[in-house]
Amino acid sequence: MRVLVVEDDWITAQVLTNALERIGYEVTVAEDGDAAYRHVRSGKYRLVVTDWEMPGMSGIELCRRIRSRRSAGYVYIILLTSYRGVENIVRGLDAGADDYLTKPFQPEELAMRMRVGVRILSLESRDLTIFALAKLAESRDSETGEHLERMREYCRILADELSIHPRYRDIVDGEFVSQIYLTSPLHDIGKVGIPDSILLKPGKLTDEEFGVMKEHAVIGGRTLESVAQHHPEASYLQMARDIALTHHERVDGSGYPYGLYGDEIPLCGRIAALADVYDALTSKRVYKAAYDHNMAKELIISERDKHFDGDVVDAFLSREEEFLAISNRFQGEALDAIMPEAQLANV
Amino acid sequence: MVNRLSDDMGPSLIDPQIFDQQQLLLRCMGNLEVAERCLTRFRQRLEADVEQLQQSATVGDTGEVARLAHFMKGSAATVAATALSQKAHSLECAARDGGTEEIEFDRATREFMNEAERFIEAVARLDENS
Numbered sequence: 001m002r003v004l005v006v007e008d009d010w011i012t013a014q015v016l017t018n019a020l021e022r023i024g025y026e027v028t029v030a031e032d033g034d035a036a037y038r039h040v041r042s043g044k045y046r047l048v049v050t051d052w053e054m055p056g057m058s059g060i061e062l063c064r065r066i067r068s069r070r071s072a073g074y075v076y077i078i079l080l081t082s083y084r085g086v087e088n089i090v091r092g093l094d095a096g097a098d099d100y101l102t103k104p105f106q107p108e109e110l111a112m113r114m115r116v117g118v119r120i121l122s123l124e125s126r127d128l129t130i131f132a133l134a135k136l137a138e139s140r141d142s143e144t145g146e147h148l149e150r151m152r153e154y155c156r157i158l159a160d161e162l163s164i165h166p167r168y169r170d171i172v173d174g175e176f177v178s179q180i181y182l183t184s185p186l187h188d189i190g191k192v193g194i195p196d197s198i199l200l201k202p203g204k205l206t207d208e209e210f211g212v213m214k215e216h217a218v219i220g221g222r223t224l225e226s227v228a229q230h231h232p233e234a235s236y237l238q239m240a241r242d243i244a245l246t247h248h249e250r251v252d253g254s255g256y257p258y259g260l261y262g263d264e265i266p267l268c269g270r271i272a273a274l275a276d277v278y279d280a281l282t283s284k285r286v287y288k289a290a291y292d293h294n295m296a297k298e299l300i301i302s303e304r305d306k307h308f309d310g311d312v313v314d315a316f317l318s319r320e321e322e323f324l325a326i327s328n329r330f331q332g333e334a335l336d337a338i339m340p341e342a343q344l345a346n347v
Numbered sequence: 348m349v350n351r352l353s354d355d356m357g358p359s360l361i362d363p364q365i366f367d368q369q370q371l372l373l374r375c376m377g378n379l380e381v382a383e384r385c386l387t388r389f390r391q392r393l394e395a396d397v398e399q400l401q402q403s404a405t406v407g408d409t410g411e412v413a414r415l416a417h418f419m420k421g422s423a424a425t426v427a428a429t430a431l432s433q434k435a436h437s438l439e440c441a442a443r444d445g446g447t448e449e450i451e452f453d454r455a456t457r458e459f460m461n462e463a464e465r466f467i468e469a470v471a472r473l474d475e476n477s
Contacts (some may be wrong), residue, residue: 009418011392012425015374018381053417082436104424104432106377196421271413 001118005029006036006062007080012103016049016080019107021116031066033057040066046073046121047114049101052081052092060095067096074124078119080105127182130240134185137192140199145331147279148185153326154275155184155268157321162271168311169266183240184272187247190220214248214256214268219256221245239268247272250307262309270309274300274316277307282327293324351364354408361469363429365462370427389426393419404456413442416459423466431466434451434459 007013013107017027028045030036032054032316039045057065059079067077079097081088088236092100098120099113134148163172172346183186191199194216205213221244228237246269247257251262255273265273281296289298297320304313316323353409361368375382396415403411416439423432434455441448441455 009422009425011389011422014381014385014388015425019374021378022376022378051421082417082424103421104374104427107374190397 001047002028002045002048003047003114004039004045006033006048006054006059008030008032008051008054012051012080012151016105016110019105019110020049020114023107023111025114033059033062036062037065040075041069043073045075047076047078047117049078049080052079059097060092063092063096073128074121076121078113078117084248130182131185134189137186137189139328140196141191144306147283148324150273150279150330151187151275152181152184153322154278155271156181157319157322157326158271158275158312158315159268161319162267162311165311165315168267179236179239180243180268180271183236184243184268184275186224186240186271187243187276188216188220189244190216190218190223194221217245217248217257239266242266243268243272245269247276249273251309252306255307265309270312274308274312278316278323279327293320293327350473361472363427365428365430365465365469367427367429373423374427385426386470389422389428390467392422393463393467397460400456401460404452408446409442409452412456413439416442419459428466431459431462 001024003020004026005013005016005020007016008031013031017029020027025047028039030039033050034057036048036050037057041138045151048062050149052059059081063079066077077097077099079100080103081092081100082103089100090116092165099116101110101113131148138148149186156177159172159177162168163174163177165172170220194213198205198212201209221241224237224241224244228234228241231237231265243266245257246260246265249258249260249269250272251261251265253261255265278296278300281291281299282293284290286298297317300316301315304310362388363370371386372379375385382438396419400412400415403409403415407425416435420432420435423429438455438459441452444452
């Protein structure tokens with residue numbers, strides 16, 4: 001893996017380069033912040049070890065500039081400093097550094113901190129891969145727009161709200177919230193197993209076709225289950241499986257595929273059910289106009305303890321303004337994305 | 348290249364506070380060539396910077412003294428010249444205050460110069476013994 005070392009002191013740069021190369025990294029040295037920023041913009045570097053005080057752009061300023069730009073992937077920054085004390089560490093982290101190393105560094109500590117960086121970056125790669133997979137599955141149905149982006153945000157908000165609820169405090173922690181954000185986009189992955197003639201049919205589905213359509217929950221659940229069995233340590237796969245399998249269940253037992261009741265449905269499935277329906281209601285489809293937020297809200301309230309878990313409905317009501325903001329934000333971004341074409345069309 | 352350094356962990360001829368060669372080798376993960384190169388470069392740089400620092404201190408350019416002292420603090424720490432790094436740190440602090448405490452600034456400058464001389468002499472002894 002490539003590492004960019006930003007250091008104006010030749011000696012420290014040499015010692016750092018030697019240590020990093022011996023650990024197994026491919027090192028490039030930039031002597032100042034401006035040169036470093038040009039390297040980062042090339043997109044080749046995901047790991048940066050930078051000195052704090054340099055002529056021209058300082059390490060702190062470099063952190064800020066890297067963080068302020070849009071990039072294809074996260075850049076992990078370790079700030080190398082001879083400054084000690086909590087105040088300076090906080091200043092560095094506040095500017096966007098992920099970690100810090102005090103001069104003179106010890107190779108073992110450098111190796112350990114680099115490993116943390118690589119692990120964080122690999123998690124990001126995992127997250128992006130999961131989302132790409134979900135987008136791929138969704139791509140056959142061009143009408144859903146940014147459904148996955150919105151849905152994971154709704155799931156995150158609901159889980160976050162439930163984390164302070166006495167009944168769920170011990171179940172829903174930060175990891176649960178992160179995992180539902182990560183895995184909820186996979187809820188409809190089983191649709192890859194549904195024929196185009198049914199998935200893309202413009203009109204109403206027959207009972208038989210709807211029966212086939214319903215199979216997507218089991219197809220998705222089983223697919224993720226087989227992966228989860230091979231990787232029992234990856235608990236997020238179990239949540240992904242539960243969501244794919246149960247997001248169409250209803251707490252009154254009238255849902256599919258198994259007609260589970262109440263708490264028989266995993267909490268993540270109950271959360272995903274509401275998030276999925278809210279987004280479907282507030283999005284435009286060929287067969288319906290978009291409901292406004294209040295209409296969607298009334299419908300959700302009317303389905304309390306029927307389709308939806310009452311606690312999840314309460315969580316939705318507590319955070320409805322955030323739902324509305326996300327719904328509006330993504331619609332705004334979608335408009336921004338098509339504006340250049342619209343302007344061209346007017347020329 | 349003169350092989351002044353050795354990966355023999357036996358007792359050093361030099362006070363490790365002045366220069367801890369084993370520490371430098373550890374930091375270079377046992378790479379004698381890199382350690383030698385860094386030591387040579389550091390000594391050359393130190394000799395030049397001491398002269399520059401002396402001139403800047405004489406004309407009261409505390410900003411330049413602080414910059415040089417900061418640079419020396421980091422480099423000296425990296426090559427395991429611990430005492431020199433500490434003296435550079437004290438000088439940097441005194442210079443950053445704008446040298447307002449003149450006695451303190453003069454004392455810090457003098458102590459840094461003395462320590463630099465000790466370091467240069469110590470490395471010269473290593474050269475003689477190599």
